[in-house]
Amino acid sequence: MIIIVILGNCKFDADKGELINETTHEVWILPRAERQVLSKLVDKNGVVISKLELGKAIDNGNDLTDSSVVRAIFMIRTFLEPQHEYLIETVKGKGYRLYVRKNNIKKIGINQENSRLLITLAAALSLSILAFFWDSIDFNQQNNPIVKQSKQVEAxxxxxxxxxxxxxxxxxxNNQQIxxxxxxxxxGFFHCxxxxxxxxxxxxxxxQQVLNITLRGEKNxxxxxxxxxxSDLSMYKKFVYPTWFEEVDICA
Amino acid sequence: MRNQYLKLLIIPMLVLLCGLLVTYLFWIRTDHSMMLSCHSELFDRNAIQAIDSRHTLVADISVKGSKAQVNYRYFNLDGSSAGNIIMQAKVDDISDDNRHFRLLITDKDVRLNDEGSTPAHLKYLAYVNGLSMNEDNLPALNFEVLDYDKSKDYAVILFQPSNTVCGCQLIKV
Structure with a gap:
């Protein structure tokens, strides 16, 4: 079974261990660490995987250290380019999670036995699915416009x-405001x-007309x-300032 | 002879299998239901007045099967209405992981309050919700569940195209 995964502009061939940038046609034959980490993320797409789990050797080789895993993630993200690095999300304190739509993971190759029966079955199923979803298929659909957090800081x-x-x-x-x-x-929180x-x-x-702040926590x-x-529609915007924090009682 | 019987059996079995699959797909497709209620404190910064004009907003989002409703209710601090936006929508797409929703707004009713000032946020939202059009000229509203905990009844949602994050209460329906 050959697994091909579309990661932004790149295509990951899990079988060959290649990451191919389809825009620049650059081919990166992944070193062991990068190949292992990416394969595990693909295997558990959408699930948070700890560094320890990502580092566990698939074959008989040595386990990867945490820093090797972090470096591998960094190298993969770099190859994916900044606009697609969000596909691998860092979940603070837990590990990493790959976000790829299921239709961007393609499994190629079937058992050749009884191929005629399988082809008939596949054709019948495809026709049924196509008929059912015909009205809802968006032929002009662009890539998934997921927006991920651009930055995380701590107070x-x-x-x-x-x-x-x-x-x-x-x-x-124009992200200076944020x-x-x-x-x-x-x-502001330092004074709480x-x-x-x-x-x-x-x-x-x-x-840049409306600033949204959501505060979440637990009380009792x-x-x-x-x-x-x-909302600040003025030219010289001043969304937050120390006395406003006091007015809204930001700590409470 | 045996093969002949097998061939005769295969076609009805395929039809039955397809029927079961379509029923299953229809079931999972129409089973998406969610209701959110998001309360916000609004501040209208004004260069002329030193004090912000303040309102509250209650946004209720309800998704049931292929239909959705999005209601924004604005209030003055004394509890009187400051206007509302009522939108009917149809569900265009839901991601496999139930975290991304794409709604197409089929009907929008904006009601401004005659008395007092209209919240700047209401004017903004009435404008921005008409911006992103699909090929049928229906405005689209996307939202992504960034974080949620059903056991604690909360969800944090990112709305597009406005790029607005909002914390909401998950309502059990």
């Missing part, structure tokens, strides 16, 4: 509590004596959440 409170700030942007340009906001949030929040999600609308064993949305 540390006076008491040492760490709050993770996830920043989302849908563009690689960088400024993340710094302000880190500074304590907080219920464990995760903060920050996003800026594509036209229950989920606790706040959504703050700031």
């Amino acid at each position: 540390t409170l006076i008491d040492g509590t760490v709050v993770t700030i996830n920043l989302f942007a849908n563009s690689k340009i 960088d400024i906001i993340s710094k302000s949030l880190v500074d 004596k304590s907080t219920y929040w464990s995760d903060i999600y920050v996003s800026m609308t594509y036209d 064993g229950l989920s606790y959440m706040r959504n703050l949305k700031v």
Whole structure:
């Protein structure tokens, strides 16, 4: 069975251990570490895999160290290019997860025995599926427009509590505002004596008119959440500032 | 002779198998249902006034089978209505992992409040939700579940094309 996986502009041939950039036609024959890590991520697509698990040797070779796994991930992401590196997501404290749609994983090759029966079966099934989904097939569908977090930073409170700030942007340009906001949030939380929040999600609308801050945590064993949305249509925008943090009681 | 019987059996078996498959696909396709309620505090920054104009927003998103409804209700701080956006939609695509949804808005009703100021967020949303069109000129609304925990009834959603992250309560339906 040959498994071909489409990763952005690249195609991974798991059988040959090759990663091919279909735009530049560059072929990278993966070294052992990269091949092992990518194969395991493909095998468990959509599932978080720990560094330890990724490092366990498939064959009789030696296990990979954590730093070898991290380096392998870095090398693969580099080859995938920045616009597709999000396909391999870092799940903090847990490991890594590959996000590939099932239709981008192609398994080629069938048992040749009873091939006529299999072909008939496949044709009948294909026709049934095609007939059923005919109306909903989008022939002009583009690549999956998944947007992943563009950055993750941490804010540390006076008491040492760490709050993770996830920043989302849908563009690689004009993201200065969100960088400024993340710094302000880190500074703002530094002054908190304590907080219920464990995760903060920050996003800026594509036209930089609305800032969205979602604060998530737990209070008395229950989920606790706040959504703050700031609209600023002025030319010289100032979405967040220290006194505003006090006004909205950002720590609570 | 035996082969002859086998051949005669294969065709009805294939038809039965296809029927079962179509029923199964229809079942999984129509089984997607989800209801979210997202409460937000709105701040309208104004260069002229020193104090932000404040409102609250309750966004309810309901997906059932191939249909969806998205309601945005805006309130003044005293609880009176500040306007709303009611949208009917059809489900265009749901990813295999149930984390990406693509809705096509078939009907949109924007109601502004005659008295008092209209929240800037309402004006923005009314505009942005008409931006991304499909080939049938229907505006599309995509959302991606970034994080969720059914046991704790929450989900964090990223909406596109506005690029808005929002924390929501998962409503049991």
